Amino acid sequence: MSNKEILKIEHLKKYFKVGKKQGQPVFLKAVDDINLSVYEGETFGLVGESGSGKSTTAYTVIGMYRPTSGKIYYKGMDISFEAAKRPQSLKKDMQIVFQDPGSSLNPRQTIKQILELPLRLHRKIRGKDIEQTVIELLQKVELPPEYMFKSPPAIGGGEKQMVAIARALASAPSFIVLDEPTSALDVSIQAKIINKIMDLQKEMGLTYLFITHDLSLMRNVANRVAIMYLGKICELASATEFYKKPLHPYTRMLLASIPVVSDAEEELKPRKIASTGEIPSPVNVPPGCGFHPRCPEKAKVCSEVVPEMVEVEPGHFVSCHQFSAKFADFWKQS
Amino acid sequence: MTENGLLQIKNLHVWYKVYGGYLKVLDGVYFDVNKGERVGLVGETGCGKTTTMKAILRILPEKDSKIPEGEIHFKGQDILKMNSSELQKVRSQGIAMIFQDPTAALNPVFTIGDQLSEAIKVAFSSGRAHKETVKQAAIRALKEARLPDQERLLGNYPIQLSGGMRQRVCISMAVSTPRDLLIADEPGTSLDVTIQDQILRLLNELVEKKSTSIILITHSLGVAREMTDRIYVMYAGTMVEVAKSKELFRNPLHPYTLGLLSSIPKLSGGGIARGIPGRIPDYLNPPTGCRFHPRCPQALPECSVQKPGFYDVGDGHKVACFLYKG
Numbered sequence: 001m002s003n004k005e006i007l008k009i010e011h012l013k014k015y016f017k018v019g020k021k022q023g024q025p026v027f028l029k030a031v032d033d034i035n036l037s038v039y040e041g042e043t044f045g046l047v048g049e050s051g052s053g054k055s056t057t058a059y060t061v062i063g064m065y066r067p068t069s070g071k072i073y074y075k076g077m078d079i080s081f082e083a084a085k086r087p088q089s090l091k092k093d094m095q096i097v098f099q100d101p102g103s104s105l106n107p108r109q110t111i112k113q114i115l116e117l118p119l120r121l122h123r124k125i126r127g128k129d130i131e132q133t134v135i136e137l138l139q140k141v142e143l144p145p146e147y148m149f150k151s152p153p154a155i156g157g158g159e160k161q162m163v164a165i166a167r168a169l170a171s172a173p174s175f176i177v178l179d180e181p182t183s184a185l186d187v188s189i190q191a192k193i194i195n196k197i198m199d200l201q202k203e204m205g206l207t208y209l210f211i212t213h214d215l216s217l218m219r220n221v222a223n224r225v226a227i228m229y230l231g232k233i234c235e236l237a238s239a240t241e242f243y244k245k246p247l248h249p250y251t252r253m254l255l256a257s258i259p260v261v262s263d264a265e266e267e268l269k270p271r272k273i274a275s276t277g278e279i280p281s282p283v284n285v286p287p288g289c290g291f292h293p294r295c296p297e298k299a300k301v302c303s304e305v306v307p308e309m310v311e312v313e314p315g316h317f318v319s320c321h322q323f324s325a326k327f328a329d330f331w332k333q334s
Numbered sequence: 335m336t337e338n339g340l341l342q343i344k345n346l347h348v349w350y351k352v353y354g355g356y357l358k359v360l361d362g363v364y365f366d367v368n369k370g371e372r373v374g375l376v377g378e379t380g381c382g383k384t385t386t387m388k389a390i391l392r393i394l395p396e397k398d399s400k401i402p403e404g405e406i407h408f409k410g411q412d413i414l415k416m417n418s419s420e421l422q423k424v425r426s427q428g429i430a431m432i433f434q435d436p437t438a439a440l441n442p443v444f445t446i447g448d449q450l451s452e453a454i455k456v457a458f459s460s461g462r463a464h465k466e467t468v469k470q471a472a473i474r475a476l477k478e479a480r481l482p483d484q485e486r487l488l489g490n491y492p493i494q495l496s497g498g499m500r501q502r503v504c505i506s507m508a509v510s511t512p513r514d515l516l517i518a519d520e521p522g523t524s525l526d527v528t529i530q531d532q533i534l535r536l537l538n539e540l541v542e543k544k545s546t547s548i549i550l551i552t553h554s555l556g557v558a559r560e561m562t563d564r565i566y567v568m569y570a571g572t573m574v575e576v577a578k579s580k581e582l583f584r585n586p587l588h589p590y591t592l593g594l595l596s597s598i599p600k601l602s603g604g605g606i607a608r609g610i611p612g613r614i615p616d617y618l619n620p621p622t623g624c625r626f627h628p629r630c631p632q633a634l635p636e637c638s639v640q641k642p643g644f645y646d647v648g649d650g651h652k653v654a655c656f657l658y659k660g
Contacts, residue, residue, distance in 0.1 A: 187594065187597045187598050188378065188593060188597045190609070191598075191599075213527065217599040219599065243603070256531075259559065268601050275529075275531045278499075
């Protein structure tokens, strides 16, 4: 891992128009003003529950959506527009692996056909070399060469996801978005795939933007972690720091909710914060801090002012009024 | 059957008819639940957890499945030999089930009140209950499931509620009348982790308060650990291990349980093991002997020939593996 920024997101917003109310358009604020940087060679974890905006963030980065406002920089280049307007070299360099390999792979194509297209498009490989490269790709994900004649429905869920990973690797990218790559799979298969993904990263020097809702998994794969809630980042820190010292009430609630399998893990779970309430609709975001209706530690200011990101320790950011200097005195009084 | 026993499954086999033969899904399942006990049933996709539970309620597809062998005793009576009125009584008063997906479990065109009061009416043995009594019982049930504003909720349709609230409605339906046994099939899996936590805590409170027995089906060992007294681990249609929950995590024995436990990412970090090689067997032609032997790192020569028994290693901890034949 180096200190070179490969991806930088500045004040990114992605709103979806979902209807009209009294002549005014109503927006679903999927991603609402987020800032983050991903460094070369690291795994950046983006965690959140459903509807938190983690996938929208990833899709905007990869170019499936055009940002409503804000900037995305990749290797210093402004890429704040959709994929169709991006240069070919950029598409080659950024790839994505989706959650459900059952629907991200064309069931009517053979695996060879699936892997062939990125090779032709991005690496200009032709003729006999194609078959050889397909075999090499399959080897990379530990699948036997004869699999290139099979089609996705004929192989298992874990194997399908391996093919999806091979397809992402086919263009020889340096940055891959992994959108819940194992959440549709059983744990014994998840273990195999996660280990493969981590091996490939070391081998090929890849950078990952890893999206998941599983904090235990995140602990084992990510170098740095950001927690999202209602389109905003509420905490961002290095993985070790984050699990040792979670600060935001939502982060602690999430950690306390995880079912674990050993006493050693039980020790790590924050106490005295029981989960309550549900995630509000992103169409009707509560005023002030989006988490305040569920927060057991809320004060009056939380429903009035949107908290800003504060750097509590080097590299550890929290957006909660408890930790901001502006409101610290106020917090002590109440 | 012991005095404390509530449900006892003996040597249950269930087959599904498909083109080209039968899928031999359950292969001699043994399973017990005692009165007031919280039992977990853990296993990966396709291992037969849900099939076992469907067999208990006899809701397997009638034409396409058959039970060549086995007994399911509920309060001393064999469910597999019951006639339809006896079966109806078990379903309405004995056993309640909570399904994984509350959206599919609730009928979208009837109000919560309609569906809840139907469950309550059926459970009244006379069959005829006063309208107001039913309504009060429904409100009480919703209150127990910590749903706010119950009166209004009765007139709502499922689509007006969130996923977590829908699952609470399903729970209130299951506990609206006294039951001996509650079967919860992955009750929190389709929900977010903070909501799952709330649902599981609620279930736990309710079974404790009403001293109902519960079977919790889940693929997550973590959920089972926090929710149950005893855990069965299932693989490819057989029980491979059963132990008290604490014992199972302190001293797992079966190679499959060990593989499963090491595959789970830990909150304490330290990486994940390489998982279990291979995949779940084809039920059309399942492996002979122990069904886990083709994937087992410690397989012995007899494993491919003979099916292991369920060997007791003390204190109710049983393992279906020749390594512990003793």
